[in-house]
Amino acid sequence: MIQFDETDYRKWELFRKSNRKSLLTREFEMVCQLHALYKKHSYYKPCTCNPKTIVRWIKDLNEIWKNGIARN
Numbered sequence: 001m002i003q004f005d006e007t008d009y010r011k012w013e014l015f016r017k018s019n020r021k022s023l024l025t026r027e028f029e030m031v032c033q034l035h036a037l038y039k040k041h042s043y044y045k046p047c048t049c050n051p052k053t054i055v056r057w058i059k060d061l062n063e064i065w066k067n068g069i070a071r072n
Helices: 006-016 025-038 052-066
Strands: none
Touching (some): 006 052, 025 052
16 A cells, blocks of 8 residues: 655645645645655656646545555
8 A cells, every 4th residue: 555654644634635726836736746756757747738747646636645644
């Protein structure tokens, strides 16, 4: 089971509280960074012309957030 470290968990918690319908540039960057880190792939920014990938990544990160904080 994949879990966020405490810092990333808190960042994602704040992100989830947003009611905006679009991402700020820094939020987009954060989603890309976290997804690459926790889903173990090279960092890249998907094209913003089609939101399918970033929406899927946000769903993936929400699932990781639901798993709680990793206890090392």
